[in-house]
Amino acid sequence: SQKIEQNSEALNIQEGKTATLTCNYTNYSPAYLQWYRQDPGRGPVFLLLIRENEKEKRKERLKVTFDTTLKQSLFHITASQPADSATYLCARPMDSNYQLIWGAGTKLIIKP
Amino acid sequence: EADIYQTPRYLVIGTGKKITLECSQTMGHDKMYWYQQDPGMELHLIHYSYGVNSTEKGDLSSESTVSRIRTEHFPLTLESARPSHTSQYLCASLSSGANVLTFGAGSRLTVL
Numbered sequence: 001s002q003k004i005e006q007n008s009e010a011l012n013i014q015e016g017k018t019a020t021l022t023c024n025y026t027n028y029s030p031a032y033l034q035w036y037r038q039d040p041g042r043g044p045v046f047l048l049l050i051r052e053n054e055k056e057k058r059k060e061r062l063k064v065t066f067d068t069t070l071k072q073s074l075f076h077i078t079a080s081q082p083a084d085s086a087t088y089l090c091a092r093p094m095d096s097n098y099q100l101i102w103g104a105g106t107k108l109i110i111k112p
Numbered sequence: 113e114a115d116i117y118q119t120p121r122y123l124v125i126g127t128g129k130k131i132t133l134e135c136s137q138t139m140g141h142d143k144m145y146w147y148q149q150d151p152g153m154e155l156h157l158i159h160y161s162y163g164v165n166s167t168e169k170g171d172l173s174s175e176s177t178v179s180r181i182r183t184e185h186f187p188l189t190l191e192s193a194r195p196s197h198t199s200q201y202l203c204a205s206l207s208s209g210a211n212v213l214t215f216g217a218g219s220r221l222t223v224l
Contacts, residue, residue: 008152032211043202043215044155089155098143098162098206099170100213102154 002027004090004103012109019080021106023073023090030092033073035064038087038105047088048075080110115139118203118216125193126224133188133219135203143206144186145213148172148199155202161186193223 005024013019023033032051036044050057050066050073057064063076077084087105094101116137125131137144142163147155157170161180175197176190190197200220204213 004154034212036213041200041218041220043204043218044213045215046212049211093211099145099157099160104152104154 002101004092004101006090006103006106008104010107010109013080015080015110015112017080019077019108021075021088023103025071025092029068034091035075036089038089044089082110082112085110116205116214116216118219120219122220124222127194129193131190131193133201135186135216136184137205141205141207145204146188147202149202150199195223198223
């Protein structure tokens, strides 16, 4: 079955450094992967979508990569700030394109 | 800012009570979803709707029911709440032609 795996351990990063989060998927490569941010007690907020034929996608300080050989997506936040502290979720579409399979998320803590 | 609203945000009730979690969106999206999320865990789809008068159960077995009488409204009902229903319930919507979910802020349910 299709799965999304994210590092369950919290990631502690010093302010100003680059944070890198990993998302691994199983089975065939999805048409796209999505990254969301979730703050405590809130719903996820969409950040970036990267398609299978895109190697890299950027949005301001965010960068996402998609490696179909490694079956992996990396999510980078450059010049990290304490306000970037949150849980980051990775998701892929199911066979039905209107539903997603979610990872459990990685909690990112940016220390001043 | 998300245009999808969930009420109540927090609810503490006793076992056996009937509850309805409200979800409304003003974006005219035809596809709507209910997810259940426990702390540190992935989102699990419990119900979805692809349009008015269309509802389906998701992957996670749930004793709740939903209705979709109007495009903008997708309430979730528990006829008899139990402590095992204690969780965070997230409502989301998806516009036709897009692959990105917009989430509400969530309803945190505690059943004593």
